[in-house]
Structure formats: structure tokens, C-alpha cells
Amino acid sequence: xxxxxxxFALLVAALVPVYYLVPKRLQKSVLLFANAVFYAxxxxxxxxxxxxxxxxxxxxxxxxxxxxxxxKETLTLHKTDWEKPEKKAYRERMEHKRRTLxxxxxxxxxxxxxxxxxxxGILGIVNGWFGTAWDGSKLLLTMGASFYTFSIMGxxxxxxxxxxPAERNPLNVLLFGSFFPILVQGPISRFDTLGETLFxxxxxxxxxxxxxxxxxxxxxxxxxxxxxxxxxxxxxxxxYPETYNGAFxxxxxxxxxxxxxxxxxxxxxxxxxVGRLLGIRIDxxxxxxxxxxxxxxxxxxxxxxxxxxxxxxxxxxxSVSKPLRRLTKAARRLGDGFARRLPVYLAxxxxxxxxxxxxxxSWNFLVWGLCNGAILLLSEECSPLYARFHRRFPKLGKxxxxxxxxxxxxxLLLSSLRLFDCYATVPETLRAFGSMFTVWNLPLLWRxxxxxxxxxxxxxxxxxxxxxxxxxxxxVQRKGRLLPRLHRWPLWKKLLLFGALVLxxxxxxxxxxxxxxxxxxxxxx
Amino acid sequence: xKHSVRTIGIWALAAVLFCMSFGFVxxxxxxxxxxxxxxxSLTEEYYRETLGHDVLFVGDCEVFxxxxxxELYRAxxxxxxxxxxxxxxxxxxxxxxxxxxxTEHPSVVVFNVLALKYGSPQSEAYNRMTLDGMxxxxxKIGAIAASMTEGEDPVSYALPLLRFHARWSExxxxxxxxxxxxQSVSHNGYLLRADVRPVTRTPTPAPLTDPHLPETSMxxxxxxxxxxxxxxxxxxxxxxxxxxxxxxxxxxxxxxxxAKEHGLWYVNTLTQNDAIGIDYTTDTCDMGxxxxxxGAEKLSRWFGEELKAxxxxxxxxxxxxxxxxxQEKLERYDTEKAAAIAAQEGL
Numbered sequence: 001x002x003x004x005x006x007x008f009a010l011l012v013a014a015l016v017p018v019y020y021l022v023p024k025r026l027q028k029s030v031l032l033f034a035n036a037v038f039y040a041x042x043x044x045x046x047x048x049x050x051x052x053x054x055x056x057x058x059x060x061x062x063x064x065x066x067x068x069x070x071x072k073e074t075l076t077l078h079k080t081d082w083e084k085p086e087k088k089a090y091r092e093r094m095e096h097k098r099r100t101l102x103x104x105x106x107x108x109x110x111x112x113x114x115x116x117x118x119x120x121g122i123l124g125i126v127n128g129w130f131g132t133a134w135d136g137s138k139l140l141l142t143m144g145a146s147f148y149t150f151s152i153m154g155x156x157x158x159x160x161x162x163x164x165p166a167e168r169n170p171l172n173v174l175l176f177g178s179f180f181p182i183l184v185q186g187p188i189s190r191f192d193t194l195g196e197t198l199f200x201x202x203x204x205x206x207x208x209x210x211x212x213x214x215x216x217x218x219x220x221x222x223x224x225x226x227x228x229x230x231x232x233x234x235x236x237x238x239x240y241p242e243t244y245n246g247a248f249x250x251x252x253x254x255x256x257x258x259x260x261x262x263x264x265x266x267x268x269x270x271x272x273x274v275g276r277l278l279g280i281r282i283d284x285x286x287x288x289x290x291x292x293x294x295x296x297x298x299x300x301x302x303x304x305x306x307x308x309x310x311x312x313x314x315x316x317x318x319s320v321s322k323p324l325r326r327l328t329k330a331a332r333r334l335g336d337g338f339a340r341r342l343p344v345y346l347a348x349x350x351x352x353x354x355x356x357x358x359x360x361x362s363w364n365f366l367v368w369g370l371c372n373g374a375i376l377l378l379s380e381e382c383s384p385l386y387a388r389f390h391r392r393f394p395k396l397g398k399x400x401x402x403x404x405x406x407x408x409x410x411x412l413l414l415s416s417l418r419l420f421d422c423y424a425t426v427p428e429t430l431r432a433f434g435s436m437f438t439v440w441n442l443p444l445l446w447r448x449x450x451x452x453x454x455x456x457x458x459x460x461x462x463x464x465x466x467x468x469x470x471x472x473x474x475x476v477q478r479k480g481r482l483l484p485r486l487h488r489w490p491l492w493k494k495l496l497l498f499g500a501l502v503l504x505x506x507x508x509x510x511x512x513x514x515x516x517x518x519x520x521x522x523x524x525x
Numbered sequence: 526x527k528h529s530v531r532t533i534g535i536w537a538l539a540a541v542l543f544c545m546s547f548g549f550v551x552x553x554x555x556x557x558x559x560x561x562x563x564x565x566s567l568t569e570e571y572y573r574e575t576l577g578h579d580v581l582f583v584g585d586c587e588v589f590x591x592x593x594x595x596e597l598y599r600a601x602x603x604x605x606x607x608x609x610x611x612x613x614x615x616x617x618x619x620x621x622x623x624x625x626x627x628t629e630h631p632s633v634v635v636f637n638v639l640a641l642k643y644g645s646p647q648s649e650a651y652n653r654m655t656l657d658g659m660x661x662x663x664x665k666i667g668a669i670a671a672s673m674t675e676g677e678d679p680v681s682y683a684l685p686l687l688r689f690h691a692r693w694s695e696x697x698x699x700x701x702x703x704x705x706x707x708q709s710v711s712h713n714g715y716l717l718r719a720d721v722r723p724v725t726r727t728p729t730p731a732p733l734t735d736p737h738l739p740e741t742s743m744x745x746x747x748x749x750x751x752x753x754x755x756x757x758x759x760x761x762x763x764x765x766x767x768x769x770x771x772x773x774x775x776x777x778x779x780x781x782x783x784a785k786e787h788g789l790w791y792v793n794t795l796t797q798n799d800a801i802g803i804d805y806t807t808d809t810c811d812m813g814x815x816x817x818x819x820g821a822e823k824l825s826r827w828f829g830e831e832l833k834a835x836x837x838x839x840x841x842x843x844x845x846x847x848x849x850x851x852q853e854k855l856e857r858y859d860t861e862k863a864a865a866i867a868a869q870e871g872l
Contacts (some may be wrong), residue, residue: 005679458694491532495539499546507550507690513649513676 001041002388003184003270004223004511011180016277024201028175031198031278038180039143046142053109054177057152058170060105061159063165064098069158102160107155113149116142117361144183146358150309152177155191157313164192172199181274185267187285187305194282202279211483212277217501218473219269224509226466227263230255232510233453238422241432246439248449249432253415258467259289264303288474293406295375298414306358310351319347348373352477359421364429368420374517375413462508474509528839547552551686554693555657557703562654563710564589564611568621569658570711571608576850577629579838580605582714583618584637587765590815593696595858596822598851601829602840607714612651615640615745620668624659626756633836634753635761638780638791641746644739646674657685657780712858717818719865724805728769736775743783752788759836762791766803766824768813790835801827818862861864 001008014032022030039047071094075087082090120333123134155176167173171345176191179198199403233308237244244252268285275282285305292298299307318324324343331339356369375477396402423429441449450460476482558565567589580603582588588609597603608621617634622634646652652672659665669682681688692700710716718721762784764772772795784791793800801823805813808820816824832838841847 006678054726456694491535492539495535499539499543503543503546503550504684506547507554507693509690512681512690513678 003039003267004220006036007041012274012277015410019278020202020204024203027057027201028199030238031179032171032175035180035183039178039183044146049112049142049145050148050178051174053112053149053152054174055170055176057105057109057156058167058173060101061156061166062168063101063154064160067098067101068162068367070094101285105156109149109153114144116145117357119360128315144185147186147188148177148183150188150306151182151191154188154309154313156189165193167191175199179280181271182282184271185264185304187268187271187283188309189283189423194280197279197281205279207487208276208279210487212251212273212275213498214483214486214494214501215269215273215276217273217505219266219271219273220265220505220509221266221501222262222269222466222470223266224505224511226463226470227259227266228510229455229459229463229466230259230262231458233455234259234422235483236453241423241428242483245432245435246441247436247445248441249419249436251445251450252422253412253419257290257411257415258463258470260418260472262466288477290411291407291478292410293403293475294410295372295379295413298374299372306355310355314354315347315351318350319343345377346513348377352376356506362424363426364420364423367426367429368417371417371420375417527820529738537740541803547686549686551769552704553686553696553700554689555685556689556692557699557707558654559699559703559707559710562611565654565715566658566707566710567610567653567716568608570604570714571625571708572660573709574606574713576604576632576847578604578606579841580633580635580832581622581625581631582607582609582637582763583622583634584609584614584635584642584763585613586611586815587637587639587767588635588763589711589714589716590718590810591719591765591767591824592819592828593715593818593825595715595855596825598841599855600826601833602842603829603832603838604841604851605713607711609637609714609796610651612643612647612653613655614643614647615742615749616671617652617655618670619745619749619752620664620671621655621659622668623752624662624664624793625756626752627662627664630756631758632838633759633761633832634749635763636749637763637765638745638776639764639767639772641738642770642776642778643744644741645702646672649677650817651804652677653688656682663706664810709857712854712861715821717821717861718810719818719862719869720810720821721807721817721869722810722812723807724809728771728813730771730773731809733773733775736773738776743779746783747787750789760787760789761832762789763794763828764791764793766798766801766816766820767796768805768809772812784823791826794828797827818865 001011011034019027019030036047040048060371071091074090075082078087126132127134152173155173156168158164165284172195173191176195176198178187179189179194182189184195232258236253237248237255265286272282272284283305285303287301287304289298289302292301320343324346328339328343333340352369352373353366354369355372356367357363359365359368390397419429419433420426423432451457455463473482488496489497556562556565564586580597582592582605584816586609588607592605592607594603594605594607596798597605608618608625610617611615613621618636625631652674656665656668659668665682669679673679675856678687716753717778750760752758762780764777764780777793780791780793783789803823808823809814810817841851
């Protein structure tokens, strides 16, 4: 079921009143039913896989939880009669058991995800090598699998770490894994934070209703007016890389930056808005990322939940893992600086390689990830240089012009890297990137080039207004969140704004017969 | 209490304002079909009629191009209307007839059989031109459900803004001029054309993959026959004169068999060319696909006489109420015909 379909609107419109009208103890059941309806549209196979993932993760977490409980009981029982070494040995045994269960769980579920993402490609290679004819076309990534697998595995890891006890109610784990607004494109949620609000009973509140509706309308506004309109031009630019090179690549880069932002943040706004209608607080996934002054800051503000997941469940564990500690120790022979950097470098590249692989099953994404990692490390290495520069020119950093420069520099850098996301192969991407510096065809843009991208002047005008509106909203958000302020507005003002949002979507949105206002870009990840 | 009354008032005012704005924008962006694709206006023009009709024609372009109700009235005294539009499918004709029968009771319904060749929905654009002008009711809902092609959305029929919103960047002066009032483009459903493009070649028909008309079409025809029977209306099947699209003997045999089975009169005018007097060097406006006004008047006179010979129909020329209304219609018809002929001669 797509967010842009009438069936989705109908589901939400029916769910909200039913959710508040049923007794509070039944609210979770209503949500579970809505999740099943939503996911059933993706096919029964996908639904059963989600069910299996949630319930098997529940089983693993319960197993790990029991080991924790057993450990606590045993240690309490032998508090006095066991010596420290005995206790330590016991703890290590139990930890080994828990780790074994966790590894089994991770291998199983990430294995399934890997199979869905890469199975078809691997089978293609195997068929090429051995002349076999295995059909990999059925190994397709099911809707939201990347998102719910990460969320659910995060839960199992947390239980293994003893962050919180294993959930006793399997339906709660199922509800957490299948909560339909976050299935399409995240955010990747944490069991403790989302669970707290997801499993709690909720009473109807006008504030939630208002905030939810505004958030949803703003999400659709960005998606249908800006993202889907600019995507037409972006697709055209990518489809003919030989024709559209030089200045067109730069234009494509900027258009894609706006498209991706409007599409992804629009989808997340709808997600958070639907949650809010039900009184459920879903984690924010963006914090005005295009205002970042460097790439590290950008990644702390873009797709925040994915970044946080990788940091907590991959970067830190890899950094402090035994093999890496051993390697660091060995590297000391080559100098302290090298040894200090080695775990950081390796963990960073590991995280970014996986991030790239998470995004797609082509070399482009792997290279994209590694480039991000390399730039982050380079930026870190250069930080003493920056510090010295700012000490030399202490006032420069505070000027509006310098800040604007850093923001634009970051956007351009990120947009260049995103070319890997656009073009089909790494060489094609590099050729396109290189053409920006070797092909001088800027005047062609004005001589019919822009009009050849499938958009009319009016479309560009609407897109420009859309981007200006998004920029304005982001500027306003610098002073704090917008919705609480909006809530304090008089009713007539709120209704006027909401009506204007809906009406402008109805007129300027790209949807309906003849349009493909369906998929969100991040849905395919 | 005072506060809640104020809140309700604001909500009500906002709802009214929103509906009005939405309605206004919707009116603005929906195509007006006044100078381009004017066939799109035909369905809704029926609702401007003040008097009933003795004969209703239903079908596709072969009725709205080939039959002139004005000539039918002038020559034979028959009050008729054409409920036809471009590529009007048989189930759409059925529902348009069902819709018409809610407000009037004709003696004869004439269905042009060419549309029987389509057994499934064909084109979203033609669907919209036929269905958007229909008044809301069970007939329209049925017609929409039966007609939608893949990717069409029933909600957009209720709220056409959702379908035509992209026209905001193509709006023309006509869209503003005809915002609240549209001119009639037809003469009781007939689109008058005076241009002549003679037939220059005889088409070679492509071999049929299936010699029979689609079952779905025949089922809908059956329903139409039942509807007419239930209302005491005589259903007449008509194949209008044309060179193209080709009317196959196999299809003709199917229609003949159907007519025989249901006791209907089937008129294949392709076999009556000499009697009607159609001359494809002067009477067609597009090389034999449709008749121009000269051909349409010939066919209307001939068909009117044939109809009167078989079915007892009142002569509405003697009815004062009809006289008044039809006098106006004839005047407009003659003026526009003269203008169209003059425009052609001036070319």
C-alpha cells in the first residue's frame, strides 16, 4: 500500500476514529490489524516474512532474556559462596551463550536481508560461472524489509547488552516491527523509545490531531509538488548521460538534492504525522541537514536514525572488538599516531561500506559509502589545519558569508557524492562528474536545454516556489520546532493554512491518471 | 458556550470557504470542450432539453455525426436527441439510456452497432468525455465502474479537479469565459460539419482474429434490449453509413442473429446506399469515416421515413409546445449550417 494511494488515506481515516473509540486495552489490537491490512497489500509472502522476523526475534530475545534472568538468579544465590574468579568464569560462560544466540539471530535475519538484496545478483554471477539457470527474480526485497530488520535486530542486540529486559508479549514485538507508518521508509526505530509510546494507551487530543494533520499535509506537499515534479527532469538527465553532461550534471546534482530532500523528508513527515494522529511519537529522522557546515554534521542531521543505528550497533562494537584491539596493539610498532588511527579508520570504512551496501546492491553504492567514509576521515585529519586557520582569522567563522560558504560547500560535496546514486555504473558516474570540469555547455541550458528535461517553465516556477517554501520553513525552524508554535495560532489562521496546503497540493501536485506519484525513493532501499 | 459557538462558526465558515475555493478551481481547470474536442460537451447538453423526445439515438461518433435531429424534425416531425459521444462504448450507451429514462419515455431507441466491436474499456480520455457530463445517479456510478481503464480512479470522477489539476498551466481564455456558462456545440447531440473530404480509396480490411463480436458487448446489448422491453420502448439497431472503420460481414451476421432472436429491427444502411443517396465524393467530411451535413440530412430523411413507416410516431410539427422550441432550434441550425458552408466555400 503506497502512501500516495487512496487505500492508505482510507486506512488512516478509518483507523484514527476506531483507535480512539475502542477501549484503550484494545488499541494495540486495532493497530496490529491496521498493520496487517497495510502489509497485506505488499503480498502474503512479504507479510509472512515480517511475521517470521518479528516472532523469531521475539524468541531469540526471550532466550537471551532468560539467560540474563538465570545469571542474575544464580549470582544472587551464590553471592556469598562463590569467589570472584568463579563468578567471572560463570559470567563469561553466560555471555558466550547470549552472544551465540545473538549471532545466530543476526546471521539468520541479516542473511535473509542479504539474500533479498543480493541474491538475484549472486545467482546471476553463479549462473554465468557454472552455466546454471537458477532463477533469482523471486528473491526481491520486500517492502520495508531493510527498515524493520534493522529495527528488530536493534531490539535483540539491546536485550543481549542488558539495556532492557526481553519483551514478554510477542504481540508487542510484532507491533513494534510491523507498525505500518514506519514500514515504508523508516525511521529505524528503537524498541525502548518507540515501544514506550507505541504500547501505551492514548486518549484523543486536539493538539495531536492538529500536529498530525499539518505534518501529513506538509509531507504530501513536499512529495507531490516538489519531489515528483523535479524527479521528471532528474530521470531525463540520468537516462541520457552522453547528451546531458557538463553543466547539465551540475543542474542534475542540485535538482536531485532538492528531490531527495523533498521526497525523503516528505515521506518521514507523513510517517510522523500518522503516528501523531494516534498519539504515538516517532523519532525524527532529519534536523535541517542542508544547513550543515561539514559532512560529519550533515550525517548527524540526515537519516539520523540510520546513522545512530550504525554508530551504536556497528561502529562502536567494531572499534572495541578484540581483533581490532589486537591489531592496534600490533600497529604501535609503526607509531602511536598510526595505531590510534587504525581502529577509527577501519571501523569508519566498515560502517560506510555497510551503509553503502544497505542503500543498494550495485558497486555504485559501495563506492559512494567508501567515498563518504574517506571524506569524513580526511576532514577529521584536516581539523587541526582548520583550527589553526580559525585561530588566525577568529572573526571569519562568525560571519554570515563564511557560514553560507560552508553550507553551500557541504551541499555541493554531498550532491557530488550522490551522483553514484543516480548513474548506473561507477565509470559512468565518474565520467559525468568529470564532464562538469571538461565540458563547457552552460549556455546550452538556456538555449532549450532546460525545457528538454520534460518540465515546462511553469513546472520550474512551481518547483522554485516549493524549494523556497521548504527553505523558509527550515529557516523558521532554527528558532525551534514549528508545530508547537502553530498550535498556539488562532483557529481561523490554522484552518486557513491547512486549507491552503490541501488546495495547493490538489492543484499543483503531480498525481492522478498519467502520473507515477507512487514510490518514495527510499522505499527501494 | 459562547466560545464553542464561535469555534463551530469558524469551522463552518472554513468548510464553506474551502468547498467554494475547491469548487471554483475545479470549474476552472476542467476542460470546457467548447473549441477543442467538442464531443466532450455532448453528454451534458442533453440536460438542457425542456421537452421529451420520441426517438433517442445512442452510440458513438456514427450517431452524433451522421444523424441530424433538426432535419428529422423538419422532414418527418420526429422529436429526437442523440446521446452519443466519441468512442461511446456499448455499456456507456446502456447507462446513458438508463439515465435518460429517469426523466423521459421515448417510443424508440436507436442504437448504432459499431461500438459493439469493443468488449473492454478503451481510452481514459474518451471515458472522461462521455462520463464527466453525466448527471450523478446510479447510472453514472454504473457507467464509471464499467468503463474505467487501468490506472483510473473513481474518486477523480467525483472530484474532477483530481484528474484535471495539471491543466492549471494550460488554461486558456475559454476556461475563464466558460467558467459558469457554456454554449451549445451541438444540435440535439448532432455535431454539424460542412467540410468535404471525399473517399479516394477503398480500404482493405484487416483479417479478423476473432470473427465474432465480443461477448461482453453482446451481453450489454442484451441488457439494453431488456431495458427497452421493460419500458415498452422499441429498440432499433442501426449501422450508419461509413467506409471506415470496416464493418465485417461476420459482425453483421452476429447483429442480425441478435436482432432476429430478440425480434428487433436491424437497419444496415451499408446495403441501402442507393436508396439513401449517399455520395461519398460529397457527403463525407473525412474520407468516409463520418458524414458531413449533406450526408447526415440525406440519412436522416431516409431513416425518418423508414421509421415512421414501421413505428407510429406523433408528428410534433403539429404540437404547439414543440413547434415553439423546435422553431428556435431550426433557426440556430440553419444559421450555423449556412455559416459552416460559407466558411468552407470561402476556403
